[in-house]
Amino acid sequence: MQNKISDILIIGGGAAGLMAGIGAAKVNAGAKITVLEKMPRPGRKIIITGKGRCNLSNFKDWEDFSTHIHPKPNFLKNAFFNFSPEKTVGFFEECGLRTVTERGDRVFPESGNSKDVVDTLVSAAASLGVDIIAGTEIRHIGSNPDGTFSADSADGTKFSGKSLIITTGGLSYPATGSTGDGLEWASELGLGTVPCFPSLTAIVPKGYKATKDGISASGHIHREAPLSETGALLNGNRLKNISLRILIDGTEVYDEFGDIDFTDGGLEGPLGFKVSRKCVKAIINGSKVKVIIDMKPAVTLNELDKRIYALWKEINEDRRSRSRSREDRMRILLGKLLPSDLIRGFLKYRPVNEAAKVGKALKNWEMDIAGYVGYERCVITAGGISTDEVSAKTMECKKIPGLYFAGEILDLDADTGGYNLQTAFSTGRLAGESAARKISTLQ
Ligand SMILES: Cc1cc2nc3c(=O)[nH]c(=O)nc-3n(C[C@H](O)[C@H](O)[C@H](O)COP(=O)(O)OP(=O)(O)OC[C@H]3O[C@@H](n4cnc5c(N)ncnc54)[C@H](O)[C@@H]3O)c2cc1C
Numbered sequence: 001m002q003n004k005i006s007d008i009l010i011i012g013g014g015a016a017g018l019m020a021g022i023g024a025a026k027v028n029a030g031a032k033i034t035v036l037e038k039m040p041r042p043g044r045k046i047i048i049t050g051k052g053r054c055n056l057s058n059f060k061d062w063e064d065f066s067t068h069i070h071p072k073p074n075f076l077k078n079a080f081f082n083f084s085p086e087k088t089v090g091f092f093e094e095c096g097l098r099t100v101t102e103r104g105d106r107v108f109p110e111s112g113n114s115k116d117v118v119d120t121l122v123s124a125a126a127s128l129g130v131d132i133i134a135g136t137e138i139r140h141i142g143s144n145p146d147g148t149f150s151a152d153s154a155d156g157t158k159f160s161g162k163s164l165i166i167t168t169g170g171l172s173y174p175a176t177g178s179t180g181d182g183l184e185w186a187s188e189l190g191l192g193t194v195p196c197f198p199s200l201t202a203i204v205p206k207g208y209k210a211t212k213d214g215i216s217a218s219g220h221i222h223r224e225a226p227l228s229e230t231g232a233l234l235n236g237n238r239l240k241n242i243s244l245r246i247l248i249d250g251t252e253v254y255d256e257f258g259d260i261d262f263t264d265g266g267l268e269g270p271l272g273f274k275v276s277r278k279c280v281k282a283i284i285n286g287s288k289v290k291v292i293i294d295m296k297p298a299v300t301l302n303e304l305d306k307r308i309y310a311l312w313k314e315i316n317e318d319r320r321s322r323s324r325s326r327e328d329r330m331r332i333l334l335g336k337l338l339p340s341d342l343i344r345g346f347l348k349y350r351p352v353n354e355a356a357k358v359g360k361a362l363k364n365w366e367m368d369i370a371g372y373v374g375y376e377r378c379v380i381t382a383g384g385i386s387t388d389e390v391s392a393k394t395m396e397c398k399k400i401p402g403l404y405f406a407g408e409i410l411d412l413d414a415d416t417g418g419y420n421l422q423t424a425f426s427t428g429r430l431a432g433e434s435a436a437r438k439i440s441t442l443q
Contacts, residue, residue: 002156002157002158003157003158003159003160004034004157004158004159004160005032005159005160005161006032006034006131006159006160006161006162007028007031007033007163007439008021008024008031008032008033008034008161008162008163008164008165008432008435008436008439009034009036009149009151009159009160009161009163009165010024010033010034010035010036010164010165010167010432011036011138011141011151011164011165011166011182012036012037012166012167012169012182012407012409013035013036013037013043013132013134014042014043014044014045014167014169014178014407014408014424015043015045015046015121015407015424015425015428016167016169016406016407016408016409016424016428016431017035017042017165017167017406017407017428018035018042018043018121018122018125018132019083019121019424019425019428019432020167020404020406020429020431020432020435021033021035021125021128021130021132021432022091022121022124022125022128022130022429022432023083023428023430023431023433023436024130024432024433025125025128025129025130025432025436026128026433026436027432027433027436027437027440028436028437028439028440029128029129031436031439032131033129033130033131033432033436034130034132034133034159034161035125035130035131036136036138036151036153036159037132037133037134037135037136037177038134038135038137038138038177039134039135039176039177040134040135041118041134042118042121042132043118043121043122044176045169045173045177045178046114046117046118046121046421047114047115047118048114048176049114049421050108050114050418052112052113053108053109053114054108054109054113054114054116054117054421055106055107055108055417055418055421056088056089056099056107056108056109056117056421056422056425057085057088057089057106057107057421057422057425058085058104058105058417058418058419058422059085059086059089059101059105059107060085062077062080062081065080065419065422066080068414068415068417069412069413069414069419069423070382070412070413070414071382071411072387072411072412074392075387075390075392075410075412076392076412076423076426076427077392078392078393078430079392079395079426079427079429079430080422080426082426082429082433083425083426083429083430084426085107085418085422088422088425088426091124092109092117092120095120095123095124096120097109097111097116097117097120098110104417105418106417107418136153136154136155136157138151138152138153138154138159138181139152139153139154140152141164141166141185143164143189143400143403147162147401147402148160148161148162148402149162149163149164149402149403151164162402162439162442163402163403163404163435163439164402164403164404165395165404165405165406165428165431165432165435166182166185166186166403166404166405166406166409167182167405167406167407167409167424167428167431168181169182169381169407169408169409170196170380170381170384170408170409171183171196171375172198172375172378172380172381172408173375173378174375174376178381178408180196182385182405182409183196183384186389186405186409189399189403190399191385191386191389191397191399191400192385192386192388192389193383193385193386194383194384194385194386194411195383196381196382196383196384197280197281197284197381197382198276198280198372198373198374198375198378198380198381198382199277199280199378199379199380199381199382199413200273200276200378200379200380200413200415200416201265201268201273201276201280201372201373201374201377201379202223202263202266202267202268202272202276202372202373202377203267203272203275203276203280203289203369203371203372204221204265204266204267204369204370204371204372204373205266205267205291205349205367205368205369205370206367206368206369206370207228207230207231207349207370208227208228208230208231208234208370209221209225209226209227209228209266209370210225210226210227210228210231211225211226215370215371216371218283218284219280219283219284219370219371219372220372220373220374221266221370221371221372221373221374222376223264223265223373223374223376223377227264230345230348231262233344233345234262234342234345234346234349235262235263235264236262236263236341237262237339237341237345238259238260238269239259239260239262239269239293239295239339239342241257241258241259241297242257242258242259242260242294242295243256243257243293243294243297244257244258244260244271244275244291244292244293244294245292245294246275246279246289246290247289247290247291247292248278248279248282248287248288248289249282249287250288256274257271258271258274259271260272260293262345265373266372266373267291267367270416273379273416274415274416275291276372276378277382279291279372280372281382283369283372288368289368289369290366290367290368290369291366291367291369292365292366292367293365294362294363294364294365295338295362295363296337296359296362296363297363301359301363304359304362304363308333308355308359309355311336311337312329312333312355315329315332315333326353327353330352330353330355330358331343331347333355333358334346334358337358337362338362346365349365349367379416379420380408380413380414380420381408381413382413383411384408384409384410384411384412385405385409385410385411387410387411387412389405390404390405390410393434394430394431394434395427395430395431395434396431396435396438402435402438404431404434404435405427405431406427406428406430406431407423407424407427407428408420408423408424410427412427
């Protein structure tokens, strides 16, 4: 059996792990730093981020940035200022990766290719002497009485380190390697974890999927579950500038403007994702969730009714209408009020056969939510290692000195917009730097 000794062992070669290695090497150039990654190549998840473009950061200042972090934004504050979005972008630019900032302060590589972000991280780490060992799955970790740590790989190799940084991610998109291994190790070490649930995911209206059997007790509806006829008619539509209200057990908890997408999963898009955290949590807790869409938020019901009345009159007075059924005339009316691709699905979900009732239907499209798409296709895992277990100043575990956590494994998640990767970079960098400083004092 091989035994490989390092100063700093990092398990998980994703955004947080690679940045931890870079941070550690920059602080302590002489330290032997090893990143262990179970997939054949590091950074597999980064490749699929931002639809292949990788929204790697967000340039908002802390006041604004922190409103997108859940559940305890203050835990991130120190890591954020230690390695801020400006410093992160500065790091990538210095490494030769040009970036662009788009609407909403979102930062992308100028090339529009997420692979460039991975390549930059890997070559920066390698040039600093960090040893990245891919294709190595760690099965078990141990905290030794002499204060060192061990990690046993699936092929029998034993790794050990004076410090151990765990950056194995959450549970979302398990095909990228993130299968929650680190969460199990933390429980074995007696550390507190906050129950995980999928976030930034599709929420599924009742009747949208054809299956009843596919819904688990917790409300999980597999992404691959087939669409119902209504779901198939709605799939592919984007509703722009609508207002979305969320009711949990009858109480309104959310009301915002924006865009939603009907997809093969359910309700997604910027607003859909934004509300998914609240909705999934409520469904898991056994609450009833309802969404109410107002497709004409800029006008009052009274104003809309007046407009509909005028349109209806015009349609009925048109000579061509004489040969048309009432149903056809209703479709013509809706065609003047809604995107044409939406009409059949809308009518199937919300049948309306009187012009006088159209205004209310458009401003008050209610949908009960049956469930949500799970880890198989969610963007982020909410929950994880309790931040009470970890020092916000160093990312070191309070109960086990020398052990650090960073990235999605922590009970720290964010909205879409580059906040999640920035969180992984900031916490990873701080964990790496802190571990390296500690090693320096021991040397
Ligand atoms: C489809 C999708 C799109 C996204 N788009 C964006 C975006 O544009 N912007 C943004 O900010 N965020 C985005 N995110 C979220 C972002 O990707 C994550 O928050 C971030 O990658 C988390 O980084 P991490 O290093 O903590 O974890 P991960 O990226 O999950 O890395 C963990 C690594 O640990 C390895 N590992 C796990 N277990 C072991 C083990 N036992 N032994 C060895 N290695 C192990 C895994 O293989 C993996 O490589 C997206 C996520 C998804 C799923």
